[in-house]
Amino acid sequence: MAGRYKGDLTWEDVTPKPVWMNRRSLIATGASALALGSIAGPAAASLGAAKTEYGTDLEPNDFEEITSYNNFYEFGTDKGDPARNAHMLTTDPWSIEIDGLVDKPGTYSMADILDGVTLEERIYRFRCVERWSMVIPWVGFELADLLQKAGVQDGAQYVAFETALRPDEMPGVQFPIIEWPYREGLRLDEAMHPLTIIATGLYDELLPNQNGAPVRLVVPWKYGYKSIKSIVRISVTENQPVTAWNMYAPKEYGFYSNVNPNRDHPRWSQKFERRVGGGLFAKQTETLMFNGYEKEVASLYDGMDLIEFH
Amino acid sequence: MIGRVPPWSLYAFSIVPPAWLFFLGLTGGLGFEPIKELEHRLGELALQLFIVTLAIRPLREWTGISILKQRRALGLITFFYVALHLLVWLALDVGILSEIWADIIKRPYITVGMAAFLLMIPLAITSNNLSLRKMGPKRWRGWHKLTYPAAVLGALHYVMLAKGFQIEPLVYLGVTLLLLAARFKLPRKTVPV
Secondary structure (H helix, E strand, C coil): CCCCCCCCCCCHHHHHHHHHHHHHHHHHHCCCCCHHHHHHHHCCCCCCCCCCCCCCCCCCCCCHHHHHCCCCCCHCCCCCCHHHHHCCCCCCCCCEEEEEEHHHHHEEHHHHHHHHHHHHEEEEECCCCEEEEEEEEEEEHHHHHHHHCECCCCCCCEEEEEEEECCCCHHHHCCCCEEEEEEEEEEHHHHCCCEEEEEEEEEECCCCCCCCCCEEEECEEEEEHHCCCCEEEEEEEEECCCHHHHHHHHCCCCCCECCCCCCCCCCCCCCEEEEECCCCCCCCCCCCCHHHCCCCHHHHCCCCCCCCCC | HHHHHHHHHHHHHCHHHHHHHHHEEEEEEECCCHHHHHHHHHHHHHHHHHHHHHHHHHHHHHCCCCHHHHHHHHHHEEEEHHHHHHHHHHHHCCCHHHHHHHHHHHHHHHHHHHHHHHHHHHHHHHCHHHHHHHHHHHHCCCHHHHHHHHHHHHHCCCCCCCCCCHHHHHHHHHHHHHHCCCCCCCCCCCCCC
C-alpha cells in the first residue's frame, strides 16, 4: 500500500537531522557546555521510515517548533501546556478499539496496528484553524491500511475517532472546554484517501506525547483539529458521527473543515495564515485551497457547496 | 506609603513591561509565535491595569488606603497599553489594510475591542489638569465614567475571542463587573409595585 502517492519534493528537502540538531544547540548557546553535551549526545532511536518521493515545496519547521507550539487541550489551553504536561500520558502499552461495521472488531495493540505496515516519511503542510501553519515531516502509514486490516463492511459511510480520556493523566480535562472525550470523524472516502495517514512519528523519531503519541491521524487538507491525537477508538459507521468542535460551535467548525480561504471562520478571516517560527516580523501568506492539496482531493467534493458544507 | 508614589515615576516605569516584552519577542523569549504572544500579553496587561484603576475607589472605601492621586496616571498607562496592543495587531499581526478594515467591520470581537479603544480616546485627551479646569470637575468626572463601559468592552473582547469554554477571560470579565457593581449601592428597601 505504501508509496501510492507521489509528491513534488523529496526527502532531500527536509532539513537534515544534523542541521536541525545543530540549530537546537545554537539556540542553547547561552547554556553550559554540559547542556550542549546532552543535546549533542545520543539521539533518540531512528524509526527508519521509508524514504519516499514525498514532500511539499516548503522547508519543514524545526523539531523544536513542532514539539513546543501545540494545541492539545487535554493538557491545557496554552500553546506551551502540551509540551509541559503531556509527559504524564502513559503511551505504552496502548491499544485501539476498532468497532462498528468491520469484519474483525476488537482491541488492536500497537503491535497489531503496526504489523505488516511500511512506515513512510511524509512532509505535509499543517494549517490550524487559528491561522498559524507549519510544515511537518510525519512518519506513518495510510489509514486505509488499518481499515483494510479490520475489514470495512458494505454500508459503511463514515469513520469516527476518539482520543483517550484520562483525568489522572490529563490536567486539562477537568475544565469543560469542550465536551470530552475529543472526537473526530471523516467520510469513508476521505479516510481511505492515500493522503490520510496514521502518524506514529515525526523527523524519523517516535511521536512526542504533545504531538499525539503514540498514534494520531493526519489529514493535511483539513484544519488541524481534524487530525485527532492519541487515538483509542475507531468506529466505522453508517451515519455521520458527532465531532467535538462541531458540537461546541457548529457555525464555526463544520464536519468537513476543509482548509478553504473562501470560507471565513465567523470570528476571523481564513484568507491568510502565518508560518510558525518566522519571528516578530513574519508576514502573513495566502492560504491555499485544501491547504495546497487541491489537485489530490478536490474530486472528493465534486458538486458540493463547500461554503454550506464547511 | 503607596499613596506617596509620585505619578511621574509611574509613567516612567510604564515603559518597562512593553519594552521588555518587545525585547523578549525579538530574542525568542516569547516562543515561536512572538507576534500573537506579544499582542496577547499587552492586551492582558491592559485588562489587569483596568482592574487596578477600577479597584482604587472601592479600596479607599473599604480599607482607607487612598491612591486616588495616582489613578489618573494608571488610567493613562492603561490607554497606552491598549494603544500598543492595537498597534501590534495593526502593524505586526494583520498588516494588510483591506483585512484590517474588514476585521473591524465584520468581526464582533474586534468591533467591541475597537469601541473600547475609541471610548478611551477622549479620556486620554482630557486627562491633563488644563482640561479638568476648563471642563469643571463635575463634567470632567462625568466624562471619565466612560472608563466603565470601556473596561467592560475590553473584558468582553477577550471573552469573545476564546476558543472553547475557557475560565481566564471570564475571570477578567467577572472581576471587572464586580468592581463596577461595588460603585452602585443598592437601595435598602425595594418599592412595592
